[in-house]
Amino acid sequence: MKTRVAVLYGGRTGEHEVSLRSAESVIAAMDPHKYEVHRILITKEGRWEPRAISPDPCANREIDVVFPVLHGTFGEDGTVQGLLELADLPYVGAGVLASAVSMDKEVMKRLVIERGLPVVEYIMVRRGEFQREDVCGKFPFPVFVKPANLGSSVGVSKAKTCEELLAALEQAAQFDRKIIVERGIQGREFECSVLGNENPVAAVPCEIIPSREFYDYEDKYILNQAQTIVPAHLTPDQTAEIQRLAVECYKSVDCEGMARVDFLLETSSGKFYINEINTIPGFTSISMYPKMWEASGLPYAQLIDRLIELAIERHRAKQATQFSR
């Protein structure tokens, strides 16, 4: 009996096209002897084609497990995960809470700080509720400004003066009510893949060398000139430190399935900072999440197998949990 996997992709966000590419790679890597793939495309308008998953657990009998390959809002943020919980379907990746808090950079930072892990100093301001003096004197320039809930560097700016900072806040405010302003880190950028439910493990990390001033949207998806080095050139101690922090970060948001944890290494202090955690990282053939696993001895097709196993394991564990007396 083949496992019937619904691959959910597309989505109502700016990351629609990236999702299409990720989904094609995932589907291409799925062994046709093991899996029967059911594609469900969510159009940019939000229509589900050929049909939607129902919240009614009795209505989705032709599906065994769902693989959401949706990046960003309405897919990576707990919304789709909530629907899949109602539908009582196993699904790949983080649950509702971990998805939602990982998408919110501010809540994520608070949880990570509470666990004693290093994040860059930041302030959160609400759209329309801050004064120039609240934001301009806080950190030495440059600073980074980001909408709290988004991805792919959309709405993210580097500001070198107070005027640039105010303009950056206005731009970020188009994307979210909550905006993060944080100290700019001069240094290098790394990523580390994590996989697992109860006992998550980290892959060998990679380094990202942006071709622009920082790793912005163009650099990620248009220019294709950013360099990636996997495994990253780090000392054994630094590698162990990144892996430890990646797993700790994963646990601090109660993540399951998979996530990619991103880091900044400050040149002057030699210190690693956790930048963010992505619960549905890019999955294209050139994406770093699967590449780091490949470099760690877990080829792409086996990674897919493992993710589907983890989804089913988690669903079983949940079914064994009582929800009423």
Ligand SMILES: Nc1ncnc2c1ncn2[C@@H]1O[C@H](COP(=O)(O)OP(=O)(O)O)[C@@H](O)[C@H]1O
């Ligand atoms: N505090 C910072 N110091 C230096 N560079 C940063 C900082 N924050 C973000 N960046 C740069 O901006 C990019 C996008 O920011 P990030 O927080 O990862 O947002 P997104 O969720 O959109 O990917 C990072 O990959 C990095 O290049």
Ligand SMILES: [Mg+2]
């Ligand atoms: Mg990022």
